[in-house]
Amino acid sequence: MLRLRTTDECEEIALEARAEVGLQPEDRLDPKILAEHLAIRVKPLDSYKSTLPGSVQHLTVDARSAFSAVTVYRGRRRLIVYNPAHSSRRHVNTIAHELAHVLLEHEPTKLFDENGHRIWIPGDEAEADYLAGALLVPLSAVVPVMDQVGENLVDSAEHFGVSETLMQHRVWFAEDPAWRRRMVELGGLANGKWGISDELTPRPGVSRSDNHGGEGASLKPPLD
């Protein structure tokens, strides 16, 4: 496995990716535009309604909290399918998380092992969670934007088009370097105390699937 990146490295990757689509750190990122730049198609799950009506009904209505997004790899081609039943701000975070896996060159995996257990690589997920937040709200932009909107969390979240939860996390990281120091080795996030969760509905034939239970990042800074 590749060495896990530090939070500073993730911030650098985020700024480079944003610059490639002409964005300054303070600008709002539309992850679909970054996906297009990376030649990754993005489709809502309900675009498969005619071919997979039962699955679409299940994942968008009956068990819509069970599935956020999946990235399908076919040779060099990649496709992100996301759950349209979630809010638009959750889509933003979900798609950014999937793009983060690609930017970090995480190895695609099967969804399940031979015993039917979910294959989950905690270090990869922690990195992708952190990079998703950095892509959407670069740390270097937090203070300037908060100043611009009068320290208002709701307005700053609106500025970046993200959930208030994610914005709150980014403010915490910007204001208190101690939390980021504790994240220097992102693999440390894998021990569960950061609240990374994964509840998935089995879906065969895909390469990577993520479920993020909230409107914002699934990365939750410790409160102790």
Ligand SMILES: [Zn+2]
């Ligand atoms: Zn993931």
